[in-house]
Amino acid sequence: MRKLIGILLIGGFAFYLITVGMGLFSAESRSELDSVGSEILATSPDLSGAANTVTAVVVQYRGFDTLGEVTVLFASALGVSMLAMAIRDGLLQDLFDDDGGFVLQAGSLALLPFIVLVGIYIVLHGHLSPGGGFPGGVIIATAVFVVILTSKTLSIPRGLINVLETLAGLGFLAIGFVGLYSPAQSFLANILPKGEFGSLLSAGFIPVIYAIVAIKVASELINIISKLTAAGSASREAAE
Amino acid sequence: MTVPQILYVSAFLLILIGLYSLLTQRNMIRMIIGLNIADLGVNLFLVTIGFVDNGSAPIFRAQAAAGPMVDPVPQALVLTSIVIGFGVTALALTLVMRLFVTHGSIDTARIRGLKW
Amino acid sequence: MVSPILFIVVPLAAAFLTVLVNRNAGARILALLTGFALSALAWFWFRADLSTPVSVVIAGIAPPMGIQLSMDRLSAALALLISVSGFLVILYSQSYLKSEEAQSKHYAVLLLLMAASFGILLTRDLFNLFVFYEILCISSYILVASEETKASFEASLKYLLLGSVGSLFMLVAIGLAYRVSGSLAMSDIAQALGEADLSYVMLTAALFVLGMGIEAAIFPVNTWLPDAHSTAPSSISAVLSGFVIELALIVLLRISMTVFSSVNLMLPLRYMALAGILIGELAAFGQTELKRTLAYSSMGQVGLMLFALTLGTEAGRQAGMAHLVMHTGAKSILFLIAGYFIVRTGKRDIKSYSGLGRRMPLTGVFFVIGALSLVGVPPLFGFFTKFKILSAAAVSGATGAWLGIAVILLGTVLEASYLFRVVRTLYSDPETGNTRAVKGRMEMDVPALIAVFGFTLLVIFGSFLLPLIPSGLAL
Numbered sequence: 001m002r003k004l005i006g007i008l009l010i011g012g013f014a015f016y017l018i019t020v021g022m023g024l025f026s027a028e029s030r031s032e033l034d035s036v037g038s039e040i041l042a043t044s045p046d047l048s049g050a051a052n053t054v055t056a057v058v059v060q061y062r063g064f065d066t067l068g069e070v071t072v073l074f075a076s077a078l079g080v081s082m083l084a085m086a087i088r089d090g091l092l093q094d095l096f097d098d099d100g101g102f103v104l105q106a107g108s109l110a111l112l113p114f115i116v117l118v119g120i121y122i123v124l125h126g127h128l129s130p131g132g133g134f135p136g137g138v139i140i141a142t143a144v145f146v147v148i149l150t151s152k153t154l155s156i157p158r159g160l161i162n163v164l165e166t167l168a169g170l171g172f173l174a175i176g177f178v179g180l181y182s183p184a185q186s187f188l189a190n191i192l193p194k195g196e197f198g199s200l201l202s203a204g205f206i207p208v209i210y211a212i213v214a215i216k217v218a219s220e221l222i223n224i225i226s227k228l229t230a231a232g233s234a235s236r237e238a239a240e
Numbered sequence: 241m242t243v244p245q246i247l248y249v250s251a252f253l254l255i256l257i258g259l260y261s262l263l264t265q266r267n268m269i270r271m272i273i274g275l276n277i278a279d280l281g282v283n284l285f286l287v288t289i290g291f292v293d294n295g296s297a298p299i300f301r302a303q304a305a306a307g308p309m310v311d312p313v314p315q316a317l318v319l320t321s322i323v324i325g326f327g328v329t330a331l332a333l334t335l336v337m338r339l340f341v342t343h344g345s346i347d348t349a350r351i352r353g354l355k356w
Numbered sequence: 357m358v359s360p361i362l363f364i365v366v367p368l369a370a371a372f373l374t375v376l377v378n379r380n381a382g383a384r385i386l387a388l389l390t391g392f393a394l395s396a397l398a399w400f401w402f403r404a405d406l407s408t409p410v411s412v413v414i415a416g417i418a419p420p421m422g423i424q425l426s427m428d429r430l431s432a433a434l435a436l437l438i439s440v441s442g443f444l445v446i447l448y449s450q451s452y453l454k455s456e457e458a459q460s461k462h463y464a465v466l467l468l469l470m471a472a473s474f475g476i477l478l479t480r481d482l483f484n485l486f487v488f489y490e491i492l493c494i495s496s497y498i499l500v501a502s503e504e505t506k507a508s509f510e511a512s513l514k515y516l517l518l519g520s521v522g523s524l525f526m527l528v529a530i531g532l533a534y535r536v537s538g539s540l541a542m543s544d545i546a547q548a549l550g551e552a553d554l555s556y557v558m559l560t561a562a563l564f565v566l567g568m569g570i571e572a573a574i575f576p577v578n579t580w581l582p583d584a585h586s587t588a589p590s591s592i593s594a595v596l597s598g599f600v601i602e603l604a605l606i607v608l609l610r611i612s613m614t615v616f617s618s619v620n621l622m623l624p625l626r627y628m629a630l631a632g633i634l635i636g637e638l639a640a641f642g643q644t645e646l647k648r649t650l651a652y653s654s655m656g657q658v659g660l661m662l663f664a665l666t667l668g669t670e671a672g673r674q675a676g677m678a679h680l681v682m683h684t685g686a687k688s689i690l691f692l693i694a695g696y697f698i699v700r701t702g703k704r705d706i707k708s709y710s711g712l713g714r715r716m717p718l719t720g721v722f723f724v725i726g727a728l729s730l731v732g733v734p735p736l737f738g739f740f741t742k743f744k745i746l747s748a749a750a751v752s753g754a755t756g757a758w759l760g761i762a763v764i765l766l767g768t769v770l771e772a773s774y775l776f777r778v779v780r781t782l783y784s785d786p787e788t789g790n791t792r793a794v795k796g797r798m799e800m801d802v803p804a805l806i807a808v809f810g811f812t813l814l815v816i817f818g819s820f821l822l823p824l825i826p827s828g829l830a831l
Binding site for chain 2: 005006007010013014017035036037038040041044045051052053054057058061062065066068069072075076077079080083084128129130134197198
Binding site for chain 1: 359361365368369371372373375376412413414415416417420421422423458461462464465468471472475483484487488490491494495497498501502534537538539540559
């Protein structure tokens with residue numbers, strides 16, 4: 001019954017989209033942009049100084065969206081830690097009964113600095129090549145996650161991570177305010193010198209914001225992971 | 241078929257598959273996976289909007305690449321959309337964990353408190 | 357110059373700080389101060405001359421490339437409503453949230469919800485709207501689940517799954533709009549869609565309305581509402597019923613009237629509104645739990661506002677806005693008091709509350725005032741707003757207007773009967789009821805009393821505000 005209703009609903013939706021969509025998407029081939037993207041491509045080297053235009057859009061043209069995006073992650077991490085706090089039922093016990101054994105543990109610890117290094121590289125080159133604060137932050141968090149997965153006990157400095165999380169968030173807002181009260185008089189205005197186009201120290205505040213975003217993303221992710229796994233390890237300690 | 245047409249059709253199919261599994265599955269984890277598949281379809285759709293024939297990535301290099309660059313705006317939107325999708329998924333999975341602890345099941349049919 | 361951007365930045369900064377404070381007392385005071393600061397800010401903008409809207413460009417890049425915020429009279433009025441009721445709810449939470457462990461986080465999420473509300477009100481960029489809308493949704497899911505009961509987890513997950521599908525539709529609609537207009541600024545999109553193929557615009561509009569309509573609780577996609585609003589903590593029910601659905605409704609209508617102006621969305625929305633009134637009020641009539649009754653009543657009231665706002669006349673829009681303000685006051689009173697009924701008796705059924713009105717005299721009076729205003733009894737604000745809606749409908753000549761009047765009158769009768777049933781139980785003889793005899797003081801705590809008193813003032817003297825309520829829905 002459930003399947004039938006599902007098929008009917010989805011089928012009707014698909015039929016509607018196909019009948020409307022066929023005519024519209026039939027002539028889908030273009031050799032040049034006719035959107036605001038072409039304007040951005042033309043102005044971005046001068047305005048932002050970033051070689052990677054996607055980064056320029058994310059951090060400067062639509063920097064306000066990125067502030068919102070970071071806030072979404074913040075809200076989600078808050079929610080996870082509020083809700084996971086009370087799980088004490090040995091839900092994840094099986095997962096954590098085994099530690100990974102010596103080789104895996106030593107290996108993951110040895111990998112940690114290298115993964116973090118790759119993460120930092122990706123963050124700092126965000127305005128030059130694909131990457132930036134979000135992927136870089138995730139990679140840094142992955143380093144910690146690998147260690148959590150393999151070792152039985154890992155004490156994460158929660159206090160430090162909370163401080164980093166808050167400072168990164170406030171730092172983003174502070175940069176915004178510097179723009180607001182600078183001669184540019186606009187929230188999140190890029191007022192730092194642009195530097196030489198295509199070099200590491202260029203693009204004004206874009207690397208700074210990406211570093212802040214990376215700290216924020218990494219600390220939120222470590223928070224989420226540690227809260228979710230702590231639910232399991234707390235129950236294991238109770239069982240022992 | 242041109243490249244964008246193939247991509248539009250795939251995006252459309254991904255959205256349909258995701259929504260179908262969201263409607264028909266009773267396992268809550270699978271419902272969340274269905275949501276993620278649909279999310280993927282939407283992201284593919286957004287990226288395809290910025291497509292240009294023979295376009296290259298919108299990154300300025302020392303050796304200028306021949307041909308036009310693709311639209312950077314949809315790519316930036318997709319970045320945002322992926323992060324939002326991640327946040328929602330993490331929250332949803334935590335809720336499923338809590339439901340599993342309180343009800344001992346992740347099957348929507350076994351959870352009788354509210355109507356689904 | 358006080359920038360409108362402070363509306364978003366101040367609560368965000370406070371939310372970030374609240375987590376660091378991590379002590380309940382500190383978090384409470386910080387949230388209270390933020391709420392007060394926002395109310396003062398909103399008052400400043402409400403008094404300011406906004407005959408031409410004040411625009412702010414982010415990062416010094418003008419649209420279509422950048423993002424623009426704009427403060428007009430409608431935004432200022434709604435911002436005042438949101439910040440004042442947010443402040444009062446934070447005040448109420450000071451005593452209501454006593455037992456909760458994660459209080460500082462709770463306040464942080466509430467502040468994020470307020471920041472997101474201001475964001476969707478002010479932004480003039482379609483994708484930026486989506487980002488703030490997502491923050492609003494995620495914080496609502498978290499706050500519903502923060503009641504930490506079985507039912508609230510289920511309601512929250514259900515809300516989350518439905519809301520996420522809505523967000524997907526909205527994102528597809530934004531993609532379709534960008535594809536034809538090449539811009540994300542609302543004014544550009546409005547222009548481009550005006551010249552686009554009609555079926556294309558219709559598809560875009562349908563996906564957008566369906567997506568955003570979920571948070572606004574419009575008829576076919578409002579199934580999450582009764583569960584979420586009735587299982588959430590009562591302070592949060594007051595927030596969600598009090599301004600979140602109203603805000604989403606106004607923003608949705610503003611966009612459908614300006615961006616999608618080439619298709620006539622008003623007629624289908626009007627019929628959806630009438631269906632919402634009927635189903636909401638009928639379902640509310642059949643409930644035995646107080647908070648569930650109130651949640652279904654919100655469903656009906658949203659329909660009432662939507663009906664007035666979609667009549668297509670100036671009078672209709674003004675009546676709808678006035679009713680929205682009234683509903684924020686009245687529904688907040690009822691939900692906030694219902695929270696204390698549950699705290700004091702430990703039960704959710706209406707029949708367990710017999711005699712409570714005598715043991716909590718002040719609270720009982722506030723409850724009665726809120727209920728009377730919701731039904732629309734003469735000296736109170738609710739009478740004027742409902743009367744204005746009916747008279748606007750009668751002279752509008754819109755399709756379905758007379759049917760609407762009949763449905764509204766029927767809804768009012770139902771509403772009066774179930775709310776009267778609650779009031780009668782409150783003042784019935786406690787000995788005949790099956791409540792255990794609770795000794796000692798029953799009245800609400802002082803902060804909660806002050807908060808409810810604030811909303812009561814709005815409900816009693818709101819009719820003097822009528823000339824100040826704007827009705828324009830321009831971009």
